[in-house]
Amino acid sequence: MHPNAKLLEQFYSAFQRLDAETMAACYAADVEFSDPVFPNLQGSEAGDMWRMLTSKAQNFSIVFDGISADDQRGQAHWVATYTFSQTGRTVVNDIQANFAFRDGKIVNHHDHFDIWTWSRQALGLKGLLLGWTPIVRSAIQAQAAKGLAIFRSKK
Structure with missing residues (x-):
């Protein structure tokens, strides 16, 4: 197995244990992360998001x-199931992740998922009717960014 594939295994195994410190340690100091909820970290x-x-x-x-990686790029598929704290609704989020590596660390992490599917599950009727809208x-x-800013201010 390629060392970068092992890095991704380490990242997701840590996620299964809710070990955000190990997850963050897999990232380069200048990592760029994006997904439909947190588009530009x-x-x-x-690391603070995790x-x-x-x-x-x-x-x-x-x-x-579906973990695969070479010297420069990698990918993984993951499915998270959780209770969305703001509504108490169960979410099953199916995610395709793409990565770029440098010096044995993740330097770019981009998660792809359908925001409308997510919002229907997380928000219920509002998400069903309006979750596809900009x-x-x-x-x-904005709510996610605010939550992250509050969390970071308390560190």
């Missing part, structure tokens, strides 16, 4: 597969 923001999410996790589990997507991103 830089450096320590990415710290925040793992500290709030309720009824959480993940499974992962207005709701922007509101979800």
Whole structure:
């Protein structure tokens, strides 16, 4: 197995244990992270996002597969199941992840998932009716950014 594939195994195994410190240690100091909820995190923001999410996790589990990597690029598939704390609704989020590596660390991490599918599960009727709209997507991103800023201010 390629060393970068082992790094991804380490990252997701740590995620299964809600071990955000090990996850963050897999990242380069200048990592760039993006997904539909957190579209542009830089450096320590990415590790802090995982710290925040793992500290709030309720009824959480993940499974992962499809890990492959070479010297520069990698990918993985993972599915997270959890209770969305703001609504108490169960979410099953199916995610495809792409990575770039430098010097044995993750330097770019991009998670792809359908925000409308996520919002239907997390928000219920509001997500079903409006989750596909840019207005709701922007509101979800703003709420997530605010939560991360509050979490980081308390560190």
